[in-house]
Amino acid sequence: MKCLRAAVPRVGRAVRLAVRRGHRKSRRVLTFGLPTVWGAAAITYKLTCPLAQQNGLGARVASSAVFFAVGTGLIVHVRRALLRELRQARQVAGAAQRALLRPLPPRIGGLTVAAAQMSADRGATIGGDLYEAVATEHGVRVVMGDVRGHGLAAIGTAAAVLGSFREAVHDEPDLAGVLRRLDRAFARHLRERTERDGTAAEEFVTVLLLEIGGDGELRALNCGHPWPYLLSGSRVESLSSADPLPPLGPFPLPCDLSGLHRGHLLPDETLVLHTDGAEDARDAHGRFFSLPEVLREASRSAPNGVLGAVFDSLRNHTGGTPTDDVALLVLRNERQHPSTSGARGTAPPATMHPQPTTHL
Structure with missing residues (x-):
């Protein structure tokens, strides 16, 4: 029973560490995976889609729409990543301020x-x-x-x-x-x-x-x-x-x-x-x-x-x-x-x- 009680806190800490690692891995996947997927989709469309091989006005409009959507998605993704980093930097700066110039x-x-x-x-x-x-x-x-x-x-x-x-x-x-x-x-x-x-x-x-x-x-x-x-x-x-x-x-x-x-x-x-x-x-x-x-x-x-x-x-x-x-x-x-x-x-x-x- 004593061994079980001693093991419970260690298991809890291990679970919390695993969850944090999972969050960090998911962030990395979202940061690097989504742009890769979008880029691969745009290249695949350009190389394999018959519509992308045509020179008509309709084909050009469709291709432009695809690449516009991909570019917009990349910009939004980068913006969100930068805002997330900015929030984290401000949290660190706020903690430093409270430690240095204590209220x-x-x-x-x-x-x-x-x-x-x-x-x-x-x-x-x-x-x-x-x-x-x-x-x-x-x-x-x-x-x-x-x-x-x-x-x-x-x-x-x-x-x-x-x-x-x-x-x-x-x-x-x-x-x-x-x-x-x-x-x-x-x-x-x-x-x-x-x-x-x-x-x-x-x-x-x-x-x-x-x-x-x-x-x-x-x-x-x-x-x-x-x-x-x-x-x-x-x-x-x-x-x-x-x-x-x-x-x-x-x-x-x-x-x-x-x-x-x-x-x-x-x-x-x-x-x-x-x-x-x-x-x-x-x-x-x-x-x-x-x-x-x-x-x-x-x-x-x-x-x-x-x-x-x-x-x-x-x-x-x-x-x-x-x-x-x-x-x-x-x-x-x-x-x-x-x-x-x-x-x-x-x-x-x-x-x-x-x-x-x-x-x-």
Whole structure:
């Protein structure tokens, strides 16, 4: 009896494998067999049918109809095969996107979150832009990055950076340590890629790291990436005017990575992180896309509404799809504080901002 019970799962697996093999064989038969049958039928008609040997108008019309039907059948068959391959490729791309740019939860550490990416490659769902937000004991940590180039060729680099970030944010007590971990992972990826195919010599990636503390304190490190926009009421302003560090890759990181404090994200304020594909997008007349203007109009919307407004405006501005990958990450502070006195950029008194409860 025990042997029978143990054999049942193996038999089930064998049956499933046999069915899958049968499906694959039937697909191959349909892919190659039908065109062969149609071609053989057309050749047989031409060589053996008496009507095909005649030169009259009726015979020519009949022959043309036969070959037209054969040609139409071949075209339809090829089209169906290509559509089937396209569906399979999109399923694979969708699975890769979910693994690389994992869907973010709607709320992280008391922040409402929304993120999306638009690839410049037609038919591709992922590209060289990367983002992630993680709640840690040090606060909510966020990364936004842009790999040199766009589309499928940049996926490996984006995966290396994101994988390092997802581990480092929990291990490193400060952002400087996280950035150094990303830099080492990226350098290791470049070495391995160069040894493999010799195509990574000029690779680089821009990276913006943010840390939002429990009291809304903002800390940031920027390596060649556009600064995010801060939405407060109807006001839209850049989070910082400081020059960023060089991108990861061409130059080593400086020894001193201090000066991280960038003010506070107060309740009901929103941060919009973006890649340069948004502001570099041009219309048919060469005019750049005005991201601050669109954000000003959508400043009172929920994060998902901000995303929709920006992407709709981008499509209208470019007449379709931008020429570069575009990624957006919107963070809105939904935490409640009893008071928000104090100037921006200066930490308010501790008595005015007790540590809020974290909502996961």
